Amino acid sequence: MAKNKLKKFAEMATFENVVQPHLDEVLNKDYKLKGKWNSEFFKNDNPIVLELGCGKGEYSTGLAERYPDKNFLGVDIKGSRMWKGASHAINTGLKNVGFLRTRIEHIASFFAPGEISEIWITxxxxxxxxxxxxxxxxxxxxxxxxxxxIKPSGIIHLKTDxxxxxxxxxxxxxxxxxxxxxxxxxxxxxxxxxxxxxxxxxxxxxxxxxxxxxxxxxxxxxxxxxxxxxxxxxxxxx
Ligand SMILES: C[S@@+](CC[C@H](N)C(=O)[O-])C[C@H]1O[C@@H](n2cnc3c(N)ncnc32)[C@H](O)[C@@H]1O
CATH class of the missing domain: 3.40.50.150 (Vaccinia Virus protein VP39)
Structure with a gap:
């Protein structure tokens, strides 16, 4: 693996705004933060918005900067891309954004009914x-x-070329x-x-x-x- 990628992975393991569960923590079971993202991760009661397939996390961090009264969670399987958004959030003191490294196939293991307000698919x-x-x-x-x-009236956004x-x-x-x-x-x-x-x-x-x-x-x-x-x-x- 490229040296730069290894360095990013090592840094990611220390980032407080990144959650990287093992497969056996989510496969056909509830992840420990399910229903607790507000109380244990964001530590506030603000609505939580997901960005699925966030890549480098431009939407997650861009929205977090614009909406301090909402929480944003970027989801992707590729840690080296996610590193960019996660390190940007740390370097700029952005507390209302986090990153979840998982396959989206397992996404329902992570959230309780109504826990998510909105979804962006970019x-x-x-x-x-x-x-x-x-x-x-x-x-x-x-x-x-x-x-x-997702909340019953929660919006799903798709942006695509x-x-x-x-x-x-x-x-x-x-x-x-x-x-x-x-x-x-x-x-x-x-x-x-x-x-x-x-x-x-x-x-x-x-x-x-x-x-x-x-x-x-x-x-x-x-x-x-x-x-x-x-x-x-x-x-x-x-
Ligand atoms: C074309 S890229 C777009 C990234 C970013 N949203 C952007 O617009 O620059 C698609 C992203 O989705 C992620 N992805 C695709 N399928 C996925 C899956 N099943 N679970 C998690 N991530 C996935 C890929 O790792 C990749 O970062």
Whole structure:
């Protein structure tokens, strides 16, 4: 492993704002912080917002800076990327953001019903092959998992460059009758003028916009739904 990566991993183990459970602490069981993130991790009663697939954590830290009265938790499996957000938070004294290193497949082991207020999914891997559709972070399987712990009216935000993933998620919302609050296939030319959407750019967003790709955005809730089914396959899917 590269020396730089090893150094980051060693530092991460000392960071108070990072939680890195072993698989046997979460596999088919509740993690010890489940239901206790406010009292034992953030040490306040403020709402908790997740960023799934946070990478270097630009949204988690950017939102934490803008909303001191909310808590943010970036989730990713890649520790060397997460190190950037975690060290930025430590170096700038940002106390309302933390990082959880885990596979999102285990996310329901971490939170009690209603413990999470909102979810951001920022530039997730699109998993374009049809056979991998259920691995998309907005698939019916993942939505059923998020439903276990998000507040009933909690917003799920998807920001992506990927047309297939955007269309798939729109179709899934429509097929399941989910309440879509806003959607656009071209965020920067839409009438949605919200600072956090337009000014916080993740590492991948910067790469994609430099290539001239349009950014898509969708926000919806799972309110009133407990089960979710996949939309019919699109003819264009591989
Ligand atoms: C394309 S990157 C986007 C990172 C960041 N959100 C950005 O916009 O720069 C996707 C991220 O999701 C993470 N990821 C993908 N699938 C995951 C999973 N099942 N569990 C945890 N992390 C995952 C990857 O490690 C990677 O950091």
């Amino acid at each position: 530039f997730p891997d699109p998993q374009e092959k049809r056979i991998r559709a259920k691995k998309r972070l907005t698939s019916s399987i993942f939505l059923a998992s998020y439903k276990k712990f 990927n047309t297939l993933l955007y269309n798939y998620t729109c179709a899934l919302c429509s097929h399941n009758g989910l309440d879509v609050k806003f959607s656009t296939a071209d965020l920067y030319n839409s009438n949605l003028n919200e600072e956090v959407l337009l000014s916080i750019k993740t590492h991948y967003e910067a790469l994609f916009t430099a290539k001239g790709m349009t950014i898509k955005y969708l926000r919806f809730t799972l309110d009133g739904h407990d089960t979710f089914i996949e939309p019919p396959q699109n003819e264009d899917d591989e």
